[in-house]
């Protein structure tokens with residue numbers, strides 16, 4: 186019985202493992218009658234849908250001269266846009282709108298110092314009197330541009346749009362669609378205590394939904410887009426592409442911005458297709474589909490996830506490393522949740538924590554190749570990064586990987602014992618199983634000098650912004666996956682723990698968890714304001730991890746069932762042609 190996972194209380198049907206079908210039992214020489222054959226363990230197979238991409242991205246062949254040509258073509262418009270950003274003859278409003286567009290197009294990383302210098306000047310000169318005279322759209326764009334870059338402009342700038350007697354937003358606001366749209370975008374940048382933005386979010390969302398079918402052209406496209414996903418909670422790379430398509434009027438007067446955005450999209454697509462080819466080929470070479478066929482085969486989806494953290498060309502190596510480690514996490518999570526017995530889980534966790542190749546002997550056959558690959562990859566990273574004294578980041582990633590294995594084991598023990606954790610107990614382990622500690626630390630490995638020992642020490646303090654991102658990951662995943670997982674008899678989720686702790690209905694529990702997610706977003710927004718605890722380059726991946734949870738889990742479990750949002754995103758970024766340079 187030791188091999189059989191105790192799932193009598195979770196309604197799992199015994200499932201025949203694919204290994205039992207190929208088992209040599211019965212083909213070997215006859216056993217003496219007195220020896221009972223070892224029973225095949227009952228495995229919690231999930232029958233996850235297969236990849237929707239197969240080998241599609243492996244056949245890409247990078248034309249290096251083309252990549253170089255794009256890199257060269259970037260230079261001229263890049264300089265021209267720099268001149269625009271620093272042009273002293275441009276009025277403040279036009280300048281702020283320009284910086285807004287540059288940011289939404291994913292180009293502000295090219296001008297960090299110039300943009301900061303401009304915003305510093307303009308923020309010092311902010312005159313609340315001025316905001317008394319201007320329209321909602323102008324105010325909301327300026328509000329966003331300052332908050333995007335960490336400047337704490339007051340949300341009082343929106344006060345004048347409220348009726349002093351009723352205390353609600355005025356009817357005039359509902360007649361200004363562009364204003365409402367921008368106020369809706371602004372509201373997602375809210376901080377704790379900014380009631381006016383909480384109200385603005387509910388108010389504009391309700392009104393935009395009411396009028397969206399009456400709109401036409403770009404405005405209709407813009408409102409549909411923002412209602413689906415506001416910029417602040419979207420994937421920067423995709424948001425840039427969508428903004429280019431639907432908000433052309435915002436930047437079309439600046440020819441150099443249009444040119445730069447186009448060449449930049451073309452350059453990035455080539456580079457990213459090559460990265461995707463590389464990780465797809467690696468995945469195939471490692472033969473995970475043969476050794477662990479029960480897992481979710483999701484290479485393009487995981488690459489997309491990591492591209493969501495950072496898309497800057499100089500993080501190419503960093504993306505490849507983080508993608509591979511996150512793919513290891515998928516193998517681990519699905520092995521624990523959808524294949525291994527409790528004894529196997531204990532043994533795998535132990536081997537991962539021993540981290541030595543001799544531990545391979547204690548492992549079940551099917552996971553041995555994974556264990557070997559895991560140790561080899563980390564070994565290679567250690568060798569590569571000790572050369573420039575950066576092995577500390579590889580160690581941190583490895584330790585976080587060992588910690589998540591222990592976290593997954595804890596869940597499995599709870600399930601094995603038919604135990605539903607208390608909510609605080611669940612959350613303590615849940616922040617670990619959110620995987621965001623491992624992913625964000627692994628993301629540092631290839632980032633270069635900026636991710637130094639001091640940065641890592643900051644990570645080790647488990648800062649508020651990282652906790653918030655982990656909480657969003659854990660709870661949003663739980664809200665969207667608990668039904669599927671419950672049906673399969675998996676470990677209790679945050680939804681179950683909350684219901685048990687507070688004796689509330691499922692509906693109330695979900696509502697409360699969503700409120701916790703909302704609050705965590707406010708922590709993230711506060712953590713991105715100046716003065717930041719560490720550089721923006723280190724904060725952005727943490728913010729972007731939270732965004733990726735929204736992308737993947739806002740409407741459904743987009744990771745297990747990747748045929749909708751993620752398919753559209755992958756198609757837009759790696760299959761559809763980027764904007765043409767011809768016109």
Ligand SMILES: CC(C)=CCC/C(C)=C/CC/C(C)=C/COP(=O)(O)OP(=O)(O)O
Pocket residue numbers: 490511514515518522618619620621624658659662663666744
């Ligand atoms: C938890 C989470 C959203 C992590 C995101 C980061 C990430 C890409 C981790 C790799 C493992 C994974 C895809 C978990 C989500 O599925 P699942 O619902 O099976 O995860 P679970 O078993 O922890 O609930």
Ligand SMILES: [Mg+2]
Pocket residue numbers: 518521522593
């Ligand atoms: Mg799990």
Ligand SMILES: [Mg+2]
Pocket residue numbers: 518519522
């Ligand atoms: Mg799982």
Ligand SMILES: [Mg+2]
Pocket residue numbers: 662663666667670
């Ligand atoms: Mg889940």
